[in-house]
Structures are given as C-alpha cells and as structure tokens.
Amino acid sequence: MxxxxxxxxxxxxxxxxxxxxxxxxxxxxxxxxxxxxxxxxxxxxxxxxxxxxxxxxxxxxxxxxxLKLPDALGKTGFEAQVIDGGGSSKPAQPVQAMPVEAASLTLPVMGRIAAGTPIEAISEPMRDIAVPGAMLSGRGEHYALEVQGDSMIDLGINDGDIVVIREQTTADNGDIVVALVDDLEATLKRFRKQEGMIALEAANPAYETRLLPASRVKVQGRLVGLIRSY
Known part of the structure; x- marks a missing residue:
C-alpha cells in the first residue's frame, strides 16, 4: 500500500x-x-x-x-480513496499505543531515535511499517522511528516502540519532538522554550533535563502516534 x-x-x-x-x-x-x-x-x-x-x-x-499504477487508481483519473488523518491534540497524558487496522498506510522507518542518550542523527530508511491512517495528523510528510532507551517511559513510550512523526521545524511548549542537537545527534524529548534556551525534558526521573541554546537545537518533527511492540 x-x-x-x-x-x-x-x-x-x-x-x-x-x-x-x-x-x-x-x-x-x-x-x-x-x-x-x-x-x-x-x-x-x-x-x-x-x-x-x-x-x-x-x-x-x-x-x-x-511501470504500473495501483489497481485502485486505474490508468486514468486517480480517484483512489486515501484515508485522511484527523487532527491530533498535544499529548498531556501518557501516549496510548494504537492497533494497526486494516485501513492502514505505509511509512518508512527512518532509523532509531534515542529516548535516553542521544544517538547519531537519522539518515536512511530501515524498512517500511503499516500504520493506521487516523494516526497521520494534518498535512505534511510523516515518517516512523524505532525508540531506543527508556527516558520517556512515564509517557508510555517504551524501548522498542515505533513512534510516528510529522515533519515540522517548529514546536509548542509541551510537544514531544524529534530534536537534532548540533546537527549531529537526535533525541525524542518534550520541548520547552524559555528565554533563548531550549529545554529537552525526559519523562523518567533517572534522566536530567538538557538545557541548550536555541541555536544548537533544530526541531525535526512532532510525535503524532505510537505503535507498541510486544
């Protein structure tokens, strides 16, 4: 698909x-x-x-x-029905995993994202994964990442889970974002901006909040969904 x-x-x-x-x-x-x-x-x-x-x-x-067109599209017209993603509110509660339904779309898994010690920035797709169409929030490109680490467990984001990310370069306070630090390392954290600084907050008391100059942090996307691995 x-x-x-x-x-x-x-x-x-x-x-x-x-x-x-x-x-x-x-x-x-x-x-x-x-x-x-x-x-x-x-x-x-x-x-x-x-x-x-x-x-x-x-x-x-x-x-x-x-070489070919999807059967649903036919050779002309392109009238296929594609599931629209509904709006998504900012996660104030632990993120709830969503089962993959029959009406699903495929997204590239663009590597692993650190929920712990930051890892090397995202580069090439690892594989594709089917996700519910309702997970895709609004316009824009989406991709998936495999979570590595336990710094976000208090929000229900566990090691090995797949997070669905909408590409965007801005974030509101409280958003869970993919943050690129110094153009080298990527991490999944809660975002807060304060007086020219960016706080990247963990959801695990074992990890300290990282406070960095805004010039060192680039938002790469916002979390809009989660697929649980069992």
Whole structure:
C-alpha cells in the first residue's frame, strides 16, 4: 500500500509524462507536494522504485519510467480513496499505543531515535511499517522511528516502540519532538522554550533535563502516534 505522498508523486509523474514525455524536476516535485527539501522527494522516489511502480533510467536526467499504477487508481483519473488523518491534540497524558487496522498506510522507518542518550542523527530508511491512517495528523510528510532507551517511559513510550512523526521545524511548549542537537545527534524529548534556551525534558526521573541554546537545537518533527511492540 502506498502513502498519500507516494500516490501524489506517482500521479504527478504519470500526468507529466503523459503530457510532456518527461518527468518533472525534483524542484517541481518538491513544490507540487509542498515539501521543504528535495531529500523528501528522493525518499518517495526510492520507495516507488522499490515497490515496482517506477524505474529510474541511468545516465539520463529526469528519466523516470512509470511501470504500473495501483489497481485502485486505474490508468486514468486517480480517484483512489486515501484515508485522511484527523487532527491530533498535544499529548498531556501518557501516549496510548494504537492497533494497526486494516485501513492502514505505509511509512518508512527512518532509523532509531534515542529516548535516553542521544544517538547519531537519522539518515536512511530501515524498512517500511503499516500504520493506521487516523494516526497521520494534518498535512505534511510523516515518517516512523524505532525508540531506543527508556527516558520517556512515564509517557508510555517504551524501548522498542515505533513512534510516528510529522515533519515540522517548529514546536509548542509541551510537544514531544524529534530534536537534532548540533546537527549531529537526535533525541525524542518534550520541548520547552524559555528565554533563548531550549529545554529537552525526559519523562523518567533517572534522566536530567538538557538545557541548550536555541541555536544548537533544530526541531525535526512532532510525535503524532505510537505503535507498541510486544
């Protein structure tokens, strides 16, 4: 099953190929899908290629061949029903794991995120995972991460769980975010901003709050869902 963004990109490529005989540029894809960077387009292209929907032709610029379309889309029209994600309130209570339902979408698991000692920043997808469509909060790109560590256990986020993240660069006080520190290490913590400083709060008394200058912290996304591993 394809994600909403994968379907949108496949539709864009197919329509442009039918009209002009050439695929759109990565910049055009980025703008059309309202993504912040071309790295997101690269992930979508790779996912479509791995699933056999497109093929990139070597040594040729913008050379992409559409091999097939999802059955639900047919060859024209692109009228498939894709589940919309409802709005999500900020987690004031422990995060509740959500069962994976039949009506699900796939997201890339982009590596492990530290709920403890920060680990190296997220890089390449590890695998895909099915998540309930209702977990996807609002517009924007989503991805998943595997939790490593126990610093967020008091909010019900355990070692080995999968967290669903919506990509965004801002956060409100109290949000649980993926924070990139010094462009080197990534961690999952509660976010608070105070007088030019960022507090990254654990939800485990065994871990101290990290207080860092705002210039050293970049928000990479906000937690919108959790899948429990048993």
């Amino acid at each position: 394809l994600t909403r963004k994968q379907i949108e990109l496949l539709k864009l490529i197919h329509t442009r190929m039918e009209k002009d005989g050439v695929a759109p540029s990565f910049d055009e894809m980025k703008d059309a899908l309202d993504l912040r960077s071309k790295s997101g387009i690269h992930r979508l292209i790779t996912a479509l290629e791995e699933r056999g929907f497109i093929r990139r032709l070597p040594h040729r610029a913008r050379a992409i061949e559409v």
